[in-house]
Amino acid sequence: MQQKDNDQFSFINEKIKEKPVNKKRLLMQAGFIALMAVVFGIIASLVFAYFQPKFESLFYPEEEPVVTIPQDSVAVTELTELTEETETSEETETSEEPQVPSEEPPLQQPQELEIADVQNVQNKLYAVGREANRFVVTVTGVKSDTDWFNNSYESRGQASGIIIADSGQELLILTERKVISDAQEVYVTFINDVTVEASMKHYDGNTGIAVLSVPRSQVDEDTMNAISVAKLGNSLTTMQGTMVIAVGSPLGTNYSILTGNITSTNNVISTIDNNYTVFTTDIVGSSSGSGVIINVNGEVIGLVMQDYGNEEDQTTLTALSISELKQLIEKLSNNQDIPYIGLGLTTVSAATAKEYDIPKGAYIKEVKMDSPALAAGLQSGDVITEMDGEAVYTVDSYESKLLALKPGDEVEIVVQRQGAEKYEEITCTVQVGVLK
Known part of the structure; x- marks a missing residue:
């Protein structure tokens, strides 16, 4: 009986063995975790790479490159020539070596130019022109409009432009604004027939000159090798x-x-x-x-x-x-507004001042309607003699002083205005504007 009971409850005395470790499964789990870590790292890197430039541009905006165009002067050229002539004459005077008379070479008969010589000159001129065509572009302005029957259509205006600068971020194109005025889309076509979209950088409402911008990222390497930047001469x-x-x-x-x-x-x-x-x-x-x-x-x-x-x-x-x-x-x-006052001017030369008893300076021929000059009280017949305490003798000096200002600046302009018996000095304060 006891043996039977022991057999009946023998399962209670069995020992429970620990489950053996499944090494293969552990390795698979470890591999899966490592793979997820790698995937997470890749995703984090991609997200960081994508958002980093945006955060940098937001918190540390990159400064736009400044375009500098050297100014020209006749006086510098004349001074250089005068210095060279002086040095040459001094060398001649201080030369201690006696001049040995040399036999004059026999006179040569002037050679007649042949047609081939003229053609060679023409070929060389055209070679210069073909090289210059590398900085020439075609500017196209596309406008949308409707006809009398309310049918929509597109009109295109075209003109030439020239590449005047490569800032590293953009190509700058000089052209006339009238071609792209009111255009919804503007395109630039380079010499290799590649066309890219452009945008207005800035324009001058007075002369009608405009500068367009083409991002460098839109210009492929072959096009960059085909084009060049124009050199502005003196x-x-x-x-x-x-x-x-x-x-x-x-x-x-x-x-x-x-x-x-x-x-x-x-x-x-x-x-x-x-x-x-x-x-x-x-x-x-x-x-x-x-x-x-x-x-x-x-x-x-x-x-x-x-x-x-x-x-x-x-x-x-x-x-x-x-x-x-x-x-x-x-x-x-450089995307800067052109300062505007609104005057038509001419220079009063020394001879004119003496003959007509007019003060020397910039003579105001016309004052534009609704201009800052009109609002400040300047009048036709006034002669500008000073701007902000600096003397003005010619229209050129007036222009250089004006271009040094910015829209919104106030400038004191001293004029000589003819009175009943003589010219009287009057000071006007002008707030510089912008001509649209």
């Missing part, structure tokens, strides 16, 4: 008879090359707050032509703007002197 030394080359679309077709000469450098166009020298040429062009004129070194010396030419002479190209536009272009390239 047009202040340009003389009548200077040989020039017109590139862009002087006849309406882009990447045209025309050659000719400067026929006049004495024409001056009077615009608001500025006077510009206008070069006339013997190059036949379209009344709607655009582009630039370059010298034989491939340097830009004039910006073709037919609106500034004489209406009677619209068949030949006219261009604004590039040296007089450099300060303006630099401001536009």
Whole structure:
């Protein structure tokens, strides 16, 4: 009986053994955890890489590169030439070696130019033009409109532009604003027929000059190798008879090359707050032509703007002197407003001052309606003699002082105003504005 009871409850005396460790399963779990850690690390890295630039741009905004365009001066050139002449004369005077008379070489008969020689010169000029075409672009403005029947359509305006700077972040294009005014989309086509979208950087409401921006990220490497940046030359030394080359679309077709000469450098166009020298040429062009004129070194010396030419002479190209536009272009390239007062001016020369008994300075021919000048009380017939305590003798000095200001600044302008018996000094405080 006892044996039977022991057999019946024998399970109570069994020993429970520990479950053996499943090493394979542990390894799989450890591997899974390690894999999840790696995946988490990759995701964290990607998220960090994505958001880091955004946080940096938010808390540490990157400064936009500043574009600098060196200004030109005739005085510097003349001084250099005078110094070189002086040094040459001093060397001649101090030379102690006696000059030994040498036999004069026999006179050579002048050689006649052959047609092939003329063709060689022409070929070299066109080679300069083809190289310059690398910085020429086609600017297209696309506008959406509706016709009389309320049907929508697109209109496209085109003109030439030139690449004036590469800041590393963007390419800057100089062109005329009238082509892209009110355009919903603006495109730039490079010499290799690659087209990219551009945006307005800034424009001048007075001259109509505009600077466009093309992000470097949109321009591929092949295009960067095909294009170049224009070099703005010194047009202040340009003389009548200077040989020039017109590139862009002087006849309406882009990447045209025309050659000719400067026929006049004495024409001056009077615009608001500025006077510009206008070069006339013997190059036949379209009344709607655009582009630039370059010298034989491939340097830009004039910006073709037919609106500034004489209406009677619209068949030949006219261009604004590039040296007089450099300060303006630099401001536009750095997205800065052009200061505006609203005066039409001319210089009172010493001869004019003596003949008509007028004070020397900048003579006000016109005061624009609704301008800061009109609000400040300036009048036609006044002669500006000082700006913020600095003497003003010419329109050029007035322009340089104005461009050094910013919209919103207040400037004290001293004028001489003709009274009943003599000129009287009057001071006007003008708040500088912007012409849209």
